[in-house]
Amino acid sequence: MSEEYTKKLMSSVDIKARIKASEKLVKAFERVVKSVLSAEEPKLIIPKRTLSNTIYDKERGLLLLGPSTFERSFLDVRESRKFMQTLLMAKIIYEALANNEYPTIRDLFYRGKHSIRYRGLKGRVEEENTWDEQKESDAVLRDIEVYVNLLREEMLILSKEKGKVVGDMRIKSGDDVIDLSKMGHGAYSIEPTPDLIEFIDVNADFVLVVEKDAVFQQLHRAGFWKKYRAILITSAGQPDRATRRFLRRLNEELKLPVYILTDADPYGWYIYSVFKIGSITLSYESERLATPKAKFLGVSMTDIFGDSKKKPYLSEAERRNFIIKAKKADIKRAQELLNYEWFKTEKWIKEVNIFLNKQSKLEIEALTGKGLYFLMDTYIPTKIQTQDFIE
Amino acid sequence: MSEEYTKKLMSSVDIKARIKASEKLVKAFERVVKSVLSAEEPKLIIPKRTLSNTIYDKERGLLLLGPSTFERSFLDVRESRKFMQTLLMAKIIYEALANNEYPTIRDLFYRGKHSIRYRGLKGRVEEENTWDEQKESDAVLRDIEVYVNLLREEMLILSKEKGKVVGDMRIKSGDDVIDLSKMGHGAYSIEPTPDLIEFIDVNADFVLVVEKDAVFQQLHRAGFWKKYRAILITSAGQPDRATRRFLRRLNEELKLPVYILTDADPYGWYIYSVFKIGSITLSYESERLATPKAKFLGVSMTDIFGDSKKKPYLSEAERRNFIIKAKKADIKRAQELLNYEWFKTEKWIKEVNIFLNKQSKLEIEALTGKGLYFLMDTYIPTKIQTQDFIE
Numbered sequence A, B: 001m002s003e004e005y006t007k008k009l010m011s012s013v014d015i016k017a018r019i020k021a022s023e024k025l026v027k028a029f030e031r032v033v034k035s036v037l038s039a040e041e042p043k044l045i046i047p048k049r050t051l052s053n054t055i056y057d058k059e060r061g062l063l064l065l066g067p068s069t070f071e072r073s074f075l076d077v078r079e080s081r082k083f084m085q086t087l088l089m090a091k092i093i094y095e096a097l098a099n100n101e102y103p104t105i106r107d108l109f110y111r112g113k114h115s116i117r118y119r120g121l122k123g124r125v126e127e128e129n130t131w132d133e134q135k136e137s138d139a140v141l142r143d144i145e146v147y148v149n150l151l152r153e154e155m156l157i158l159s160k161e162k163g164k165v166v167g168d169m170r171i172k173s174g175d176d177v178i179d180l181s182k183m184g185h186g187a188y189s190i191e192p193t194p195d196l197i198e199f200i201d202v203n204a205d206f207v208l209v210v211e212k213d214a215v216f217q218q219l220h221r222a223g224f225w226k227k228y229r230a231i232l233i234t235s236a237g238q239p240d241r242a243t244r245r246f247l248r249r250l251n252e253e254l255k256l257p258v259y260i261l262t263d264a265d266p267y268g269w270y271i272y273s274v275f276k277i278g279s280i281t282l283s284y285e286s287e288r289l290a291t292p293k294a295k296f297l298g299v300s301m302t303d304i305f306g307d308s309k310k311k312p313y314l315s316e317a318e319r320r321n322f323i324i325k326a327k328k329a330d331i332k333r334a335q336e337l338l339n340y341e342w343f344k345t346e347k348w349i350k351e352v353n354i355f356l357n358k359q360s361k362l363e364i365e366a367l368t369g370k371g372l373y374f375l376m377d378t379y380i381p382t383k384i385q386t387q388d389f390i391e
Helices: A003-009 A012-038 A077-098 A106-110 A135-147 A213-221 A241-254 A266-276 A278-290 A302-307 A316-320 A330-337 A344-356 A364-369 A372-385 B003-009 B010-035 B079-099 B105-112 B135-148 B215-219 B243-253 B266-276 B280-289 B301-303 B316-322 B328-338 B346-358 B364-369 B372-385
Strands: A043-047 A054-057 A063-064 A069-073 A115-119 A124-131 A165-166 A169-173 A176-179 A188-191 A198-202 A206-210 A229-236 A257-263 A293-297 B044-045 B053-059 B062-066 B067-073 B115-119 B123-131 B164-165 B169-173 B176-179 B187-189 B198-202 B206-210 B230-234 B256-260 B296-299
Touching: A003 B296, A012 A043, A012 A077, A012 A135, A043 A077, A043 A135, A043 A372, A054 A278, A063 A278, A069 A077, A077 A106, A077 A135, A106 A135, A106 B364, A135 A278, A165 A213, A169 B062, A198 A241, A206 A213, A206 A241, A213 A229, A213 A364, A229 B301, A241 A257, A241 A266, A241 A278, A257 A266, A257 A372, A266 A293, A266 A330, A266 A344, A302 A344, A302 B062, A316 A364, A330 A344, A364 A372, A364 B105, B010 B044, B010 B079, B010 B135, B044 B079, B044 B135, B053 B280, B062 B280, B067 B079, B079 B105, B105 B135, B164 B215, B176 B198, B176 B301, B198 B243, B206 B215, B215 B230, B215 B364, B215 B372, B230 B243, B243 B256, B243 B266, B243 B280, B256 B266, B256 B372, B266 B296, B266 B328, B266 B346, B301 B346, B316 B364, B328 B346, B364 B372
Parallel strands: A206 A229, A206 A257, A257 A293, B206 B230, B206 B256, B256 B296
Antiparallel strands: A043 A069, A054 A063, A115 A124, A165 A188, A165 A229, A169 A176, A169 A198, A188 B187, B044 B067, B053 B062, B115 B123, B164 B187, B164 B230, B169 B176, B169 B198
16 A cells, blocks of 8 residues: 555544654653663653552642652663563554554554563573563553653554544544534544544533433433533443543533533442542543543432432332442442542532442432433433532 | 423434334234223233244344244233233333333333232232343343334334444434544444434445454544445444444345454354344344344454465464463353354354364454554455455
8 A cells, every 4th residue: 555545544633643743752762762872871761650649639620640750771670671661662652653553552562562582691592571461561651651741642542432422513523524413313433532623613501421321322312412502422331531531621622511420329429530530540641631620410319318408309119119229349439439539528428428328329220210301301400500419 | 391392302213213113012912902801811922032932044044033922811820920011011112102202221120110019818918029120121121022023223212332333325314414434533323223224325345344443443543444445333342233233234225245353262253143143042133133144254263374275364473472372261152153053164163173273362453463554455355355254
């Protein structure tokens, strides 16, 4: 295939992104090459991705990497393997950028996986694998992300995607303009590199994210987003990076309020937490992927059981039929959540305590079981209008 | 919300579908009502969904329900609970159709779940649940599907969807015309009711289904479908009903050849088998959802190891780096597959035997690891051109 033709098939957006990423990558690793050429010890100074170097910035409501760094030097026996792995990974990514490829993290693992044969100190031929498991190649990829200050998506590394969106807005993706209000009964699958999307115009008042794809299908089909001027999104479970970044951009750039609707259980709360704060083990992404202003719309424990100020949305008979008994793992998870800084607010402590007390959970589908139009025309609008959400 | 406004938000396609399904449902259950009114014993005669009533139609290459039926009568003590459940489910579905709802199977479970109180023979008040688990409500839903001869999708019962498509074709879904060649870097998410899609025009020579979403993303991004005039689909793992039905329609109505690309392992073969033949436990859907002419493009064992007539696509070093050792469960699954009628062909027996002999499996990502353009411009086109696939 001619180089010319390959490029013609690619979007102009991608071509620009490749050049930008290649330049940053080259610049970051230039120092290493220079030190080798001038016979100095080659080393990398990389921000630490440890829990102790993860800071919760209360002001911005974000998890951030702290200022600590570590040195990875070639001549340190404990570090030389990792040093080599890092350079190998940088080389593979650079080649992929140059060759117009779109690797995945699984690809990168395969691309680098081989055995190096060398003659040991005692003269025997020995073998060492570059890496054996994807865990290892993923770890050095993350090191490169923080070292170069480029997210993998910016290096055109792709991944599987589950996020979907519909609503009255137009976007430009690649070289196409897409009208997200003209998707019929289907939906638009969010691309793996949402930073390359251009927002053209939007005619909506808020964003509703539904954890469950099936509930998204129902609300979409019944015209929820048309009636309530919403952008409707599903993460189809635990959100992937692209859905998180897309949501953040809707909130930050278009100033749209974001409401998140999950099952009433610790797993649902955790989904909300990942959208809002980011995942603890990958705090370096949070600055770009988290949406600190996202609000937890429900289903909340007070929606189920009511409180002194609020009538519950379920009758006693409905509670009897719909509620699921919490499992031990749910209880444990709930107790863990209370340790997180961002769950230490009055409303969350109350929410978790009702859960621990009642040992009960509820699926969103219990509300659509009560009637799709109950969810669409009573529950969601009332919750938003009365500001009955947790921030 | 006014009835008028609700309908305005719904697609005209859905309104028609509702009327059709309601009429069929009423007609099918009219007999039961009549027998009650004329003091006869109410009963349902339902096609058997058992394995012994599942027939593999070699001619058409499909699993079909055989002619056996069973009687479910109200006055038979062993059957009366199920009889009541069936009527309860029919009532819920009818109401959902009438009220412009779009339930999911989980909803249907919740909608019907309650306790019936009655005074027992000894005068004591007793309680019985309509159903306790979704397994029970799903089973009666399936009975209704075969009894009324309506798939759940035709009754506007929705579900979560994973299938995506891009390619040079226009479809009408709901009231929108969608150009599947203008999805940018994203994709079109297939709707839960693909029978309601209208194909407007298509400019493609074949359909390629990729098991893995991440590989779909890569091929899409690199312009595979533009260059090779393909409709590109991913099932994102085990295919759901909508993806299967959509594929079947592309094959049957548009006469497009269908090639399926999965990992080289028994799990990948099973994905192919579900697309081609259907799932054994749900043979009644196969007549509508299966694509008997679908071809298994790869990755095949002879692609990895070669044979007397074919050079392998992997070098010895690549095999060493890429191959994954088969697990016990893989071996067991492979041996089971050989029991299925449609795997008892010369090519499949050879394929499975190489696997059992080498105890090796391979992911598609190993091929993109070798280079995305190797997969796109060498592997896939060569396999199609030389007709190196399994039917």
